[in-house]
Amino acid sequence: MGEKKIKVGLLFPPEKADKPVVTNLVKYNLSFNILKAYISPGKTGTMMMELKGQGEDLDRSLAYLEKEGIQVKVYTDSVIHDEEKCINCGACTAVCPSGALVMNKETWELEFDMDACLLCGHCVRACPARAIKSFDDAVL
Ligand code: SF4
Ligand code: SF4
Missing domain, CATH: 3.30.70.20 (Alpha-Beta Plaits)
Incomplete structure (x- = not known):
């Protein structure tokens, strides 16, 4: 499977806003580029980012984010x-x-x-x- 690039929007619940969830994405062999982020401790946060990696790793990383309670929208x-x-x-x-x-x-x-x-x-x-x-x- 070849390398893919996707853009996603993430919604963080207040209790996840200051956790290193996004940095854990490197464990899935992805590179990422944060395009916009509105994050404050204790508040709902949003982030828009570009993720690059193998299709299977991208799928696993999105499943990880959702398991962590983060809503994920893949932009098309x-x-x-x-x-x-x-x-x-x-x-x-x-x-x-x-x-x-x-x-x-x-x-x-x-x-x-x-x-x-x-x-x-x-x-x-x-x-x-x-x-x-x-x-x-x-x-x-
Ligand atoms: S398509 Fe819209 S959001 Fe995207 S770069 Fe152009 S102006 Fe900005
Ligand atoms: S109507 Fe279509 S072409 Fe006109 S500004 Fe909106 S998206 Fe662009």
Whole structure:
């Protein structure tokens, strides 16, 4: 099985907020990159991160997080971008810093590349059709 890269949102209950749960992910031979985190001791916390590793190790690590009482949401294109609501206006492409949102020049439809996305949330605020879900909402 080859190496995979996924983006996930995690919701930590207050009692887990200051525990070294995330650092334990190295035990699953994963590399990870924290993109955003709101963690305070004694409060519910959220974290968005990119995980890279073999598919089986990724599955085991997500099972570990859930066993620790952490809610996990794996982000996919359809979790974030609602094609039904999108009117292909292109407004989001102007604010995207990573090139994750581009207009296809032949079909003039929006294309979303989850791999390139930094989960910054600028597109959520720019979209007049509410076709991009807030990443925080998508976590939970
Ligand atoms: S969250 Fe940021 S990087 Fe991701 S698609 Fe939206 S604007 Fe681009
Ligand atoms: S701003 Fe919203 S409606 Fe416009 S292209 Fe982007 S996702 Fe679609």
